[in-house]
Amino acid sequence: MSVICAISTAQAPGAISVIRLSGEGAIEVAARVFEPAGNKRVSDMAGYSCAYGEIKSGGERIDDGVLTIFRAPHSYTGENVAEISCHGGIYVTQRVLRACCENGAKAAQRGEFTKLAFLNGKLSLTQAESVMDTISAQGELTLRSAKLIREGALYKRSESVKGRLIKLLAQLAAWADYPEEDLPEVELETMRGTIESCEREINTLIKSFDNGMILRRGIPTAIIGKPNVGKSTLMNLMLGYERAIVTDIAGTTRDLLEETVRIGDITLKLTDTAGLRKTNDEVEKIGVEMAQRRLGESALILAVFDGSKAPDREDEQLIEQLKQSSGRVIAIINKSDLGLEAGYTELCGELTNVIELSAKSGEGKGELERIIGRMFTSFDEEDGGIFVNERQKACLDEAMRSLTEGRTALDMGMTLDAVTISLEQAAGALAELSGERISESVVDEVFSRFCVGK
Numbered sequence: 001m002s003v004i005c006a007i008s009t010a011q012a013p014g015a016i017s018v019i020r021l022s023g024e025g026a027i028e029v030a031a032r033v034f035e036p037a038g039n040k041r042v043s044d045m046a047g048y049s050c051a052y053g054e055i056k057s058g059g060e061r062i063d064d065g066v067l068t069i070f071r072a073p074h075s076y077t078g079e080n081v082a083e084i085s086c087h088g089g090i091y092v093t094q095r096v097l098r099a100c101c102e103n104g105a106k107a108a109q110r111g112e113f114t115k116l117a118f119l120n121g122k123l124s125l126t127q128a129e130s131v132m133d134t135i136s137a138q139g140e141l142t143l144r145s146a147k148l149i150r151e152g153a154l155y156k157r158s159e160s161v162k163g164r165l166i167k168l169l170a171q172l173a174a175w176a177d178y179p180e181e182d183l184p185e186v187e188l189e190t191m192r193g194t195i196e197s198c199e200r201e202i203n204t205l206i207k208s209f210d211n212g213m214i215l216r217r218g219i220p221t222a223i224i225g226k227p228n229v230g231k232s233t234l235m236n237l238m239l240g241y242e243r244a245i246v247t248d249i250a251g252t253t254r255d256l257l258e259e260t261v262r263i264g265d266i267t268l269k270l271t272d273t274a275g276l277r278k279t280n281d282e283v284e285k286i287g288v289e290m291a292q293r294r295l296g297e298s299a300l301i302l303a304v305f306d307g308s309k310a311p312d313r314e315d316e317q318l319i320e321q322l323k324q325s326s327g328r329v330i331a332i333i334n335k336s337d338l339g340l341e342a343g344y345t346e347l348c349g350e351l352t353n354v355i356e357l358s359a360k361s362g363e364g365k366g367e368l369e370r371i372i373g374r375m376f377t378s379f380d381e382e383d384g385g386i387f388v389n390e391r392q393k394a395c396l397d398e399a400m401r402s403l404t405e406g407r408t409a410l411d412m413g414m415t416l417d418a419v420t421i422s423l424e425q426a427a428g429a430l431a432e433l434s435g436e437r438i439s440e441s442v443v444d445e446v447f448s449r450f451c452v453g454k
């Protein structure tokens with residue numbers, strides 16, 4: 001039986017490196033390259049035990065280190081696994097790897113250990129995928145999502161929907177013998193209700209993809225407002241240094257500047273826009289058009305008002321627009337150091353997030369950051385804190401399409417066969433999500449994104 005091996009730690013100098021072996025003969029290969037101190041023998045080592053000793057190749061001693069043994073099926077891959085920890089130099093680590101290869105192991109492919117864990121039924125495909133998400137997580141929220149998925153949160157949710165669909169399919173099969181007109185209306189109603197609840201559940205998971213992307217790539221954020229209200233000053237405040245050109249002349253911020261700001265776990269991609277106003281000035285017009293487009297693309301809108309001046313019609317209009325907006329919005333009443341005019345409080349009444357701030361002095365910055373933090377960490381209230389990846393989203397999209405088809409077929413009074421076909425397709429897409437029913441090429445594709453040694 002073949003034994004695979006790989007360096008599981010990073011290819012950089014460090015304190016320790018780990019070379020991992022997996023396969024039925026993994027412990028035999030380890031015994032050829034590792035000599036425990038004292039009179040111990042590798043073949044006698046129990047699972048979950050380790051030994052200190054010499055790592056050797058042929059007669060030559062390469063390094064000293066620690067060998068850990070996991071015996072099948074109680075290991076990551078479900079097979080016999082041996083892990084050799086040696087000194088963390090690049091050369092010495094490669095020498096140990098070479099010694100393993102010279103003694104019967106072959107170099108592992110990307111993600112091959114986790115692929116074995118999947119093939120041996122240790123992990124569902126979504127759990128296996130979350131291993132890589134854990135490695136690439138850059139913040140608390142994405143790390144927590146990976147952990148939840150690894151613990152089976154996504155698997156359980158998709159299995160629960162699939163379970164409900166299979167029950168429906170069984171019901172449909174039982175009805176197949178009856179003439180359709182005899183079916184009680186109440187049964188059809190219940191069926192419609194179940195399909196709808198499945199659609200809702202799937203839809204929440206689909207939405208979590210966008211949230212995850214936003215967290216991974218940064219939240220597209222637009223700073224909008226009339227000229228001279230303090231947008232560039234606010235941008236500089238958030239960035240912590242002078243970036244945008246600030247002048248007293250209205251309409252002088254003409255370019256769309258984009259910068260990245262990190263607030264705790266969250267990354268904002270900030271765009272400072274030319275003021276959202278009607279203009280005849282050709283140069284600024286381009287900026288205004290771009291700004292409006294940006295507004296549509298933004299996941300967070302910081303709408304700035306000059307609080308030292310009483311609100312005018314334009315401010316009223318903008319506030320109205322914000323109230324209609326479905327996105328996340330914060331109204332910022334700026335220039336609080338100059339004393340604020342009354343009027344904004346009432347105008348902004350229905351908006352959830354309104355904040356008084358001085359972009360110039362920085363007063364209120366902490367509160368702004370707290371609001372932003374709260375907005376985006378409350379993702380988990382919507383989707384249980386998990387973010388699906390692209391492959392998972394494609395399966396969920398497919399399930400959603402089929403469910404909607406099935407419900408439409410039901411509503412239009414089509415034959416129950418048509419409903420059955422759609423629900424079967426939806427259940428199939430969910431089986432693909434968990435990896436229960438999946439082609440070899442998709443599995444290969446999933447693990448090709450892994451690193452070697454995982």
Ligand code: GDP
Pocket residue numbers: 225226227228229230231232233234245246247248250251252253334335336337338357358359360361
């Ligand atoms: P923008 O056109 O919206 O980008 O506005 P700017 O950031 O260029 O600011 C316009 C003017 O308002 C500048 O003179 C800023 O110094 C001033 N300004 C901006 N924020 C504040 C503030 O919080 N307090 C005071 N007193 N002045 C501010």
